Amino acid sequence: MFVYRIIRSAYNIYILFTIFGISLFILFNDIPKYKADKCMKEAKILKIIGLIYLIANPIIYIILHIGG
Numbered sequence: 001m002f003v004y005r006i007i008r009s010a011y012n013i014y015i016l017f018t019i020f021g022i023s024l025f026i027l028f029n030d031i032p033k034y035k036a037d038k039c040m041k042e043a044k045i046l047k048i049i050g051l052i053y054l055i056a057n058p059i060i061y062i063i064l065h066i067g068g
Helices: 002-010 013-036 040-066
Strands: none
Touching: 002 040, 013 040
């Protein structure tokens, strides 16, 4: 329970929007650069990472702040 409180207090709305911004940066800035350099494997990995960040970020926030 102690660790849960620490994680909950550290994971605030600012972290939510920061990770959201990072995921958008990956999706709209990094992926086109890698595709232009013909690095398709790296672009595919970045797409997966960006989408995981984009989907998991609000789910974690909801679990920590609304569900707990």
